[in-house]
Amino acid sequence: xxxxxxxxxxxxxxxxxxxxxxxxxxxxxxxxxxxxxxxxxxxxxxxxxxxxxxxxxxxxxxxxxxxxxxxxxxxxxxxxxxxxxxxxxxxxxxxxxxxxxxxxxxxxxxxxxxxxxxxxxxxxxxxxxxxxxxxxxxxxxxxxxxxxxxxxxxxxxxxxxxxxxxxxxxxxxxxxxxxxxxxxxxxxxxxxxxxxxxxxxxxxxxxxxxxxxxxxxxxxxxxxxx
Numbered sequence: 001x002x003x004x005x006x007x008x009x010x011x012x013x014x015x016x017x018x019x020x021x022x023x024x025x026x027x028x029x030x031x032x033x034x035x036x037x038x039x040x041x042x043x044x045x046x047x048x049x050x051x052x053x054x055x056x057x058x059x060x061x062x063x064x065x066x067x068x069x070x071x072x073x074x075x076x077x078x079x080x081x082x083x084x085x086x087x088x089x090x091x092x093x094x095x096x097x098x099x100x101x102x103x104x105x106x107x108x109x110x111x112x113x114x115x116x117x118x119x120x121x122x123x124x125x126x127x128x129x130x131x132x133x134x135x136x137x138x139x140x141x142x143x144x145x146x147x148x149x150x151x152x153x154x155x156x157x158x159x160x161x162x163x164x165x166x167x168x169x170x171x172x173x174x175x176x177x178x179x180x181x182x183x184x185x186x187x188x189x190x191x192x193x194x195x196x197x198x199x200x201x202x203x204x205x206x207x208x209x210x211x212x213x214x215x216x217x218x219x220x221x222x223x224x225x226x
Contacts (some may be wrong), residue, residue: 002216003192005030005063010143010196020058026205030063032194037068040092041141048077055082067140085109087134090122100129120154127169138175143196147176152188159189186219
């Protein structure tokens with residue numbers, strides 16, 4: 001079954017605790033935190049304190065996407081936030097295995113992400129070390145962008161590699177995912193959908209999730225031929 005990870009960046013921060021209650025009631029699978037440092041990506045969002053403070057108000061899975069330069073300098077601070085999964089960009093560090101060891105040593109989940117122009121093969125050597133691979137289908141930095149169509153084959157190639165290696169690695173997709181584009185990523189083999197503005201602009205979160213599940217039931221992953 002397809003899993004949904006609403007990006008809290010698109011929520012109304014003035015009523016964030018109330019939003020958490022609504023997300024819990026809607027039974028979302030993850031809460032996605034887009035951490036940006038205005039260096040690795042051209043935007044600045046929030047740091048570890050924001051996540052740590054919100055941890056007090058939720059027992060849901062916190063999915064922390066670190067779009068920051070040299071994450072090895074900041075990883076300890078983020079591991080103290082109470083987050084559950086930590087996703088690092090392969091483009092941001094040369095210390096992937098050191099990060100993996102540190103994150104897993106704290107009994108947290110370790111994941112990797114790639115930007116649209118990064119070959120998906122870059123993450124292949126790490127597939128048996130990660131919880132999931134996040135495929136960015138827009139240039140990271142801002143929400144509300146349209147899905148870049150030529151990123152879709154990367155999902156297929158990744159799914160094929162995971163299957164051929166007999167792994168359980170999950171595939172997450174972030175960028176321009178809405179009810180219209182959802183079938184495109186499901187048929188390529190994605191497991192987890194990050195939804196930002198498309199999710200929080202909906203009038204009823206539970207109704208939206210029901211629609212997502214209905215679409216996933218009638219969308220069959222394609223037979224991958226590379």
